[in-house]
Amino acid sequence: MQVGYIGLGNMGGALAERLQLSTPLHVHDRSQAAMDRLAAAGATPCATAREVAERCDLVLTCLQTSAQVREVVFGAGGLAEGLKPGTIVVDQTTGDPFETRKLQAEVDALGAHFMDAPVSGGPPGAAAGTIAIMAGAPADLYARVEPVLRAISCNVYHTGDVGSGHVMKLANNLLSAAQRLLSHEIMCLAVGNGVAPATAVEVMRKGSGRNYTLDNTYPRHILTGELFQGFTLALMHKDVSLATEMARQSGVPLFFGAQVREHYQAAINQLGAEADVNEAVRLFERAAQVMLRPQENG
Known part of the structure; x- marks a missing residue:
């Protein structure tokens, strides 16, 4: 499984760095310095979110708002332009559960999957592998994503269907x-x-x-x-x-x-x-x- 990460800020960067320890990543961020930092740890930088989607079977996002997630998915050069059937998008943003459920319906209509898995514990928790991850997804989808989430932290919780994590x-x-x-x-x-x-x-x-x-x-x-x-x-x-x-x-x-x-x-x-x-x-x-x-x- 090829894995991507979009959003390498204070929180997303820490999560991606933890995941990169065990899982080679394709990464994208508006900040070239952030991508360079992950590239130095072995990740592959991508020029656009679309490129991440084209290369990966599972893509994680960590942005500041659900509006930014929507832009990364459906904006110009976004994930939707490169999603393959069956690709899983996992949103780790602290987002709006109502918007998350709308995004799920729209991404599902493309033949892909969308779920939420926000975190709590800050960058120190991410670095230590102890951050709490709250995953909202149908049971079968959660089972497919759980090994990747557990590569970030031992504290992963299935909270229910999509939106329940948020x-x-x-x-x-x-x-x-x-x-x-x-x-x-x-x-x-x-x-x-x-x-x-x-x-x-x-x-x-x-x-x-x-x-x-x-x-x-x-x-x-x-x-x-x-x-x-x-x-x-x-x-x-x-x-x-x-x-x-x-x-x-x-x-x-x-x-x-x-x-x-x-x-x-x-x-x-x-x-x-x-x-x-x-x-x-x-x-x-x-x-x-x-x-x-x-x-x-x-």
Whole structure:
């Protein structure tokens, strides 16, 4: 089976590099530097998405939005121009499950297959082979793709039919986004009442308030003052907005989720859409008049 990968950014590049360790890839990205990086690891660069489709039996994509996935599939020089009957397209974008199901119907009409397999765990999880992969596909299609996904990570989950992977990813990201903001607020509460930031994190990591933000974001980024993570406020707001729109369309009330979306919009208004997601901690510090980061980092 010939395998391709399209979208070699911060997340897609890490996933492709992990897969390239065991599976020779044909790759495409708008960035020549990104393709060169994979080529140095043994991958074959392709000038267009169409060329990837012509060479491969299975193509994975990892882009920023479902609109970009649609463009890669059906735009000029896109996958649809080169798809062979039976080719499988696996979308690892954090996407819109409703759009994913539309894409499935349109790709299926071409005689190929489309499924979703988004991930959670960031580039470090991809590099370590531990990232969570949520695959939405019919059982027979999943069985064909599973060995390739397990070449990326040992943590692969079949979540149901097409679109269910993106449903699970949006639910996960909304929970993560909410925990991130609440952790900043609670840390300000503890620090504002005399507990050192590192002590507060250490204690809560051993208690019932433990979460991913305390386990990873604080030790790596907040307590060190090295805020850059490579994930923007705009992308976080996009994920949260997709989750709240999914709730609206399915009739599920999101009392807290809607507030989370508005908090990220407020952060964008004050810090800019391209600010790193960790920059939002500054807003909580200002509101509480405390510092969670080292003073010398501003």
